[in-house]
Amino acid sequence: MTYEATRSRVETYFDQTATQTWERLTSTAKVSRIRETVRRGRDRMRARMLARLPDDLRGARVLDAGCGAGQMTAELAARGADVVAVDVSPSLIEIARTRLDPTLAARVRFACGDMLDADLGRFDYALAMDSLIYYGAADIRAAITGLGARCDQALVFTVAPRTPLLMGMWYAGKLFPRSDRSPVMVPHAPATLARGVADSGRLADLGRTASGFYISHALEYRA
Incomplete structure (x- = not known):
């Protein structure tokens, strides 16, 4: 499947099929035990990624690539970044815009579209949390090198790791009910990705976060 076709499926899922699911998951509302493990895992992964950036981001321009409901965006803006x-x-963008503390609004520009669009410009840092997990090897290498080349410091992103546990859970359909199951994640081995981008930059392994039905692997690319 092409990058454009996968992106279209992801857009349909998040903007039509599961908007309410993700709005609730990313809030403080009570959720099922399964989704609570996903919520905790996402919180831990977000913290892992943010730990790679300075606490003081004043003067830095940062891309939140695949911002979803805006949790990462809010934390970056709170550190002083121009985000x-x-x-x-569009639905998730509106949720993120509504949730953002008004005192941080001047530091954030929301954009609806392709997270890899070169017209978004250059950045000091870019973060892509669980927004590249649906793409195949060629597409993810192109995304890493293309976006990473526009980052003066680093691109921090996640992939779905190639583990029997993850794939077993995924194919058993345990992560979400059948009615709002997300597009299929494509697992990647960090070492294989590192070899694939070695000609253009360095890939650092930041480790894995696993929380019940959530599992994701963080990586850092520097051109």
Whole structure:
């Protein structure tokens, strides 16, 4: 499947099929035990990624690539960054905009569209949390090198790791009910990705976060 076709499926899922699911998951509302493990895992992964950036981001321009409901965006803005928050889902963009503390609004520009769009400009840092997990090897290498080349410091992103546990859970359909199951994640081995981008930059392994039905692996690319 091409990058454009996968992106279209992701947009349909997040903007039509599961908007309410993700709005609730990313809030403080009570959720099922399964989704609570996903919520805790996402919180831990977000903290892992943010730990790679300075606490004081004043003067830095940061891309939140696939910003979703805006949790990462809010934390980046709170550190003083000028944030470009982009997502393919207009519905999630609106949720993120509504939730953002008004005192941080001047530091955030929301954009609906492709997170890899070169027209978004250059950045000091870019973060892509669980927004590249649906793409195949060629597409993810192109995304890493293309976006990473526009980052003066680093691109921090996640992939779905190639583990029997993850794939077993995924194919058993345990992560979400059948009615709002997300597009299929494509697992990647960090070592294989590192070899694939070695000609253009360095890939650092930041480790894995696993929480019940959530599992994701963080990586850092520097051109």
